[in-house]
Amino acid sequence: MSGRNSTTTVGSLPDTTAASPLVPVALTWLVWAMFAASIAALAVRVRTGFAWELPGVVAVDGLTVLMWVVVTFFSGIVHSYSRRYMAGSRLKTSFFVTVFGFTVAVMGLVAADHLALFGALWLAMGLLMARLIGIVSGWEQAQAAATVARRYFVASSALLVVALTALWWATGATTVSGVGAAADTLGGPVWLVAAGALVLAAMIQSALVPFHGWLLSSMTAPTPASALMHAGFVNAGGILLARFAPVITVDPALMLAVVAVGGASAIGGKLLKSVQTDIKGKLGCSTVGQMGFMIMQAGLGFFGAAITHLILHGFYKAYQFLSAGDQVEHTSPSEGNRHTTGRVTSAVGVGVTLLTGLAGGALFAVLTGKGTQVDSGLLLTFFVVFTTLHAARNAVQHASLPTAARYGAVPAVFLPAIAIYAAVYTGVSALVPVSPVTTELTLLHGVIAVVFVGIYTGIETGVHERSQRLYVALLNAGQPSADTVLTTAEDYNEY
Known part of the structure; x- marks a missing residue:
């Protein structure tokens, strides 16, 4: 842009041990x-x-x-x-x-x-x-x-x-x-x-x-x-x-x-x-x-x-x-790439994603006791389900494995991960000097959950991409x- 020519010299990486302050x-x-x-x-x-x-x-x-x-x-x-x-x-x-x-x-x-x-x-x-x-x-x-x-x-x-x-x-x-x-x-x-x-x-x-x-x-x-x-x-x-x-x-x-x-x-x-x-x-x-x-x-x-x-x-x-530099190298643009939200279109893929999310939430509830009663713990487990759904969806869509192996690997990887998360959560909670303060679920809690699910589902299905006004606002x-x-x-x- 400046009209100046520059010469790029590529050499070895700096030696961190030589002349280091x-x-x-x-x-x-x-x-x-x-x-x-x-x-x-x-x-x-x-x-x-x-x-x-x-x-x-x-x-x-x-x-x-x-x-x-x-x-x-x-x-x-x-x-x-x-x-x-x-x-x-x-x-x-x-x-x-x-x-x-x-x-x-x-x-x-x-x-x-x-x-x-x-x-x-x-x-x-x-x-x-x-x-x-x-x-x-x-x-x-x-x-x-x-x-x-x-x-x-x-x-x-x-x-x-x-x-x-x-x-x-x-x-x-x-x-x-x-x-x-x-x-x-x-x-x-x-x-x-x-x-x-x-x-x-x-x-x-x-x-x-x-x-x-x-x-x-x-x-x-x-x-x-x-x-x-x-x-x-x-x-x-x-x-x-x-x-x-x-x-x-x-x-x-x-x-x-x-x-x-x-x-x-x-x-x-x-x-x-x-x-x-x-x-x-x-x-x-x-x-x-x-x-x-x-x-x-x-x-x-x-x-x-x-x-x-x-x-x-x-x-x-x-x-x-x-x-981040490695990510740039692996996501270099090409003529075949286009900016869009990926979707899991296979019925089997959708089923694996949903079942993995629900199973992950159930496992978390069993291991931590959260979500087994109608209180704010239920919402905590609810969000664990959605987090698992999101991660499982990405894995089903992007994992470089044969289709059958990918569908089998998703629950095999994510369910143990949820178990580890539950164990870490239990250990951290024992160290935090604040006991959980559960509250009763109200209609407003339900409204928040419904709105969250609705918007999240809209994003995952790409509905938000259809509005130019929303795109400009974002x-x-x-x-x-x-x-x-x-x-x-x-x-x-x-x-």
Whole structure:
């Protein structure tokens, strides 16, 4: 576009051990040492139930050590991957320091008990992530993306400050644990302000619709930073709701609203993904939808399920982003390809998909006891069925196996996977210091479920593709901020 000719020189990959700055090497080893220490702390917690606290400041419980293991593992992977990814970059040391600082901030957040410390670390976490998004100082689009993200994160922190102040005002407690202990006294306008602000803060941080703009505008971040963002940062909304579960569960009406908000984002993310054409954009919209499922589980009162979801989603998205280049190679456009939603048209394929989904839900209900009674646990199992249906459908459609082998492999793979998921959910729930808070099913729960099924079915059958107006609306809603879009490749030259 610029009229200049360039010569591309292809050579060997950079040697990460040669002339590597000391800081990246030291921080990588330190993070993996922290991971090993976190594993040891988790083992001690599981075997002895030991908990440690600095009264009024930090409290290390089961959720804390579990998240330490998860966070340090993802951070270790990102540090190790970045040794080669950032090799030769003048930003290497700055990038590693910021990633390590982000890791420490998250580890502190999940251990923080004092309300002021929790709020400060929440803000620090957001500012450090915004720094990673705009790590290339000379790139205008990266700086614009960092500015967009920073505004959202500051807004989230401001809402959290409102919530924490209201909770302190209502209970007189200055700690997260103190607020939880006094939750029975909450109610009225002050509680409503606090609970509403908590939910909004979680929605922004987890990029739920309509606050997904910062996530779709953050594609200027280096790939390992994107992996850390989608595998860890966006999960903070689930951690926030789990920490303040006693506040959220005061009123079933608020919990129902949280379910509705999560459901809207789960469907919205899937719709937005259907009009994306680039790998990172699709992964971003997928995250929006998956965070919606996480918030739904919290709204149903199953905070252990929400934590399980964010952990498994973290593993999945870390892998997806770090292998994004491989995905581009395998999905190169050809004349035979067209952008459309694939469908399982074979009657046998439809039958295998439906039976696998129903069997998966039944297995989950048997192993966990959720869904065996007419309460919010039934909806939890209902969404497990739909998740299994979606995954089974993709497998039936895309697996490169002979037809008969593919149909037999789907239940043989997915049913054991559901059993493993149920076991992980049970184990995580035992560590999360919040008991499930089941609520009675109401007509509104049924309406949400019916609407969810209707829209999901419409997407799967491609009905939404017939409306040009809907397509344009989704295309507009899925656009990043205009200032963050790179229109000329020559505008980006780190060196």
